[in-house]
Amino acid sequence: xxxxxxxxxxxxxxxxxxxxxxxxxxxxxxxxxxxxxxxxxxxxxxxxxxxxxxxxxxxxxxxxxxxxxxxxxxxxxxxxxxxxxxxxxxxxxxxxxxxxxxxxxxxxxxxxxxxxxxxxxxxxxxxxxxxxxxxxxxxxxxxxxxxxxxxxxxxxxxxxxxxxxxxxxxxxxxxxxxxxxxxxxxxxxxxxxxxxxxxxxxxxxxxxxxxxxxxxxxxxxxxxxxxxxxxxxxxxxxxxxxxxxxxxxxxxxxxxxxxxxxxxxxxxxxxxxxxxxxxxxxxxxxxxxxxxxxxxxxxxxxxxxxxxxxxxxxxxxxxxxxxxxxxxxxxxxxxxxxxxxxxxxxxxxxxxxxxxxxxxxxxxxxxxxxxxxxxxxxxxxxxxxxxxxxxxxx
Ligand code: DHB
Numbered sequence: 001x002x003x004x005x006x007x008x009x010x011x012x013x014x015x016x017x018x019x020x021x022x023x024x025x026x027x028x029x030x031x032x033x034x035x036x037x038x039x040x041x042x043x044x045x046x047x048x049x050x051x052x053x054x055x056x057x058x059x060x061x062x063x064x065x066x067x068x069x070x071x072x073x074x075x076x077x078x079x080x081x082x083x084x085x086x087x088x089x090x091x092x093x094x095x096x097x098x099x100x101x102x103x104x105x106x107x108x109x110x111x112x113x114x115x116x117x118x119x120x121x122x123x124x125x126x127x128x129x130x131x132x133x134x135x136x137x138x139x140x141x142x143x144x145x146x147x148x149x150x151x152x153x154x155x156x157x158x159x160x161x162x163x164x165x166x167x168x169x170x171x172x173x174x175x176x177x178x179x180x181x182x183x184x185x186x187x188x189x190x191x192x193x194x195x196x197x198x199x200x201x202x203x204x205x206x207x208x209x210x211x212x213x214x215x216x217x218x219x220x221x222x223x224x225x226x227x228x229x230x231x232x233x234x235x236x237x238x239x240x241x242x243x244x245x246x247x248x249x250x251x252x253x254x255x256x257x258x259x260x261x262x263x264x265x266x267x268x269x270x271x272x273x274x275x276x277x278x279x280x281x282x283x284x285x286x287x288x289x290x291x292x293x294x295x296x297x298x299x300x301x302x303x304x305x306x307x308x309x310x311x312x313x314x315x316x317x318x319x320x321x322x323x324x325x326x327x328x329x330x331x332x333x334x335x336x337x338x339x340x341x342x343x344x345x346x347x348x349x350x351x352x353x354x355x356x357x358x359x360x361x362x363x364x365x366x367x368x369x370x371x372x373x374x375x376x377x378x379x380x381x382x383x384x385x386x387x388x389x390x391x392x393x394x
Pocket of ligand 1: 049107108109110130131132133178229230231232258
């Protein structure tokens with residue numbers, strides 16, 4: 001107790017002394033807020049993702065205060081309605097008018113890609129909190145990613161399936177960057193492990209009607225269908241999967257965890273029971289850090305369950321706070337450098353922001369949907385440790 005008081009006093013004393021010694025201009029600048037511009041889809045079909053990311057970011061601030069290294073961290077949130085042109089326009093406004101020090105967010109891959117050139121030209125450190133196509137990270141040297149990549153998450157189930165009686169598969173993915181990454185990663189890994197891919201199906205990203213595609217899956221009679229769909233879309237898919245009788249036809253469903261994500265899983269009902277997925281986050285991850293995170297998130301959000309998007313918003317803020325502490329409040333290139341190489345325990349498990357790739361390295365878990373404490377959960381039963389994105393071509 002005594003020692004702590006001593007440390008506190010000397011720290012405060014040193015800070016006060018340093019502030020007094022600074023010329024007026026510098027101390028005024030040091031006190032200016034660090035503005036963080038989040039570009040999120042808050043309306044339209046992907047609004048649930050935007051809301052989860054914002055809620056995660058706000059929870060981190062509520063728990064850790066809004067001042068770091070003497071600077072207030074101010075969150076600005078704008079809705080791009082999942083339109084790349086709007087994401088780019090908002091980014092320009094953030095940089096030119098609001099003078100943000102950091103940008104973040106990006107629910108879908110094309111939205112992050114649209115902002116890459118703005119981040120580069122304005123040299124603004126930018127935290128990608130969703131957008132999971134491998135190549136997104138190459139869109140700007142000012143990007144760091146704290147979410148996931150599709151190849152990273154796909155290989156788990158592509159390894160698990162052939163060891164568990166699944167020899168033939170039809171893949172069904174959303175027809176854009178992350179879907180194509182998932183399709184390629186699954187096909188390559190599954191066939192390497194001796195499996196056969198009978199057909200590769202791609203469905204439209206917006207308002208997909210799964211019925212004709214599910215009919216084709218039925219006709220091909222594979223052991224399983226492997227699915228990737230972006231967060232929020234899984235409920236419609238599950239409904240049509242059952243309506244088309246694929247479960248009765250004995251076709252198993254395997255997927256990335258985007259399909260059974262924790263925000264919507266309870267609404268899917270019993271049809272989801274037994275579905276095996278691989279992913280980096282489950283609200284049922286049995287660590288103390290995660291249990292605390294889930295409880296705090298529910299409390300702050302009227303009982304809503306966090307999904308992996310909330311975790312990325314939360315971790316993104318943590319990376320920013322730690323970087324600001326390291327630079328003593330300095331922004332720009334120094335802040336970007338301080339974001340790289342960070343390693344910490346996230347609610348998802350241990351993570352690293354690889355300093356070379358600027359991408360996240362994390363565990364990928366194999367999970368099965370089960371009822372636990374009266375709720376449907378993705379229950380983890382196997383883990384691939386410290387997975388680096390296997391999908392980069394560079
Ligand atoms: C992307 C979006 C998602 O909602 C998701 O779950 C995975 C990837 C994307 O557009 O990159």
